[in-house]
Amino acid sequence: MITVHHLNNSRSQRILWLLEELGVPYEIKRYQRDPKTMLAPPELRAVHPLGKSPVITDGDFTLAESGAIIEYLADRYSAGTLIPPRGTPERLRCNYWLHYAEGSAMPPLLLKLVFQRVEHAPVPFFAKPIAKGIASKVQQSYVDPQLKQHLDYLEGELGRNEWFVGNGFSVADIQLSFPLEAFAARGGLDADYPRLSAFLQRIHARPAYQRALQRGGEYRLG
Incomplete structure (x- = not known):
């Protein structure tokens, strides 16, 4: 099961959108920004050392960075519908x-x-x-x-x-x-x-x- 470590008002929203487009089951673990600093909470560092969102876990695999996550999910789960074939x-x-x-x-x-x-x-x-x-x-x-x-x-x-x-x-x-x-x-x-x-x-x-x-x-x- 894919878990999206989701920070409010952040780039992780588009990871949720991609998974909805793909129709892939996933769960959300939510994190809230500090209302004064607007920074992510320190709990995210337990998932990834930079403590930023988005981060996903897919089984034992953890991946950060929006572009890398999107490419990984599209290559693995979209069957070529949302991402063009490699080499084109x-x-x-x-x-x-x-x-x-x-x-x-x-x-x-x-x-x-x-x-x-x-x-x-x-x-x-x-x-x-x-x-x-x-x-x-x-x-x-x-x-x-x-x-x-x-x-x-x-x-x-x-x-x-x-x-x-x-x-x-x-x-x-x-x-x-x-x-x-x-x-x-x-x-x-x-x-x-x-x-x-x-x-x-x-x-x-x-x-x-x-x-x-x-x-x-x-x-x-x-």
Whole structure:
């Protein structure tokens, strides 16, 4: 039996979604973020030394990292329905998106979150204008242009097809869901990006996505 070590409001939600798409039985072990720090609880370190989510156990096998988990589950359980065959151009494109989502798209989104928190962090009154000014300057000069560059790129990629790998829904779309939902929550994804907005509407309407939300619980990235 697969166990998903599920942290609220985290990347592990898309692992639940993938398992619902696959129709594979699984169980959930839940963990809650610290309401003040928003960090994962130390109990997760008993599962994996980094103490982060997602992590799955499949029998005696433990695996972390979203892209690695998604590729493993798709290769083992999808019978080629959600991931292209190895050695094909489609598989190369799929693998690219599995790495791009975390390696390229998420870092500027994380920086946006950090500097937004710096702007509103409790600091001595005499330091607050300085901290707020620095955070605002970094966002305007570096973070926000980076976010726009990624949004423009992703919007253009969806100009080819309805999904990110050809005409069919795949694990690449599941992997990209988290950064795109983060872009919508705090990274500038708005009506100026109609293809990406339509993509989010399509994935949110999928029955497996809805079932994953019911099992995973509240899911907010704002």
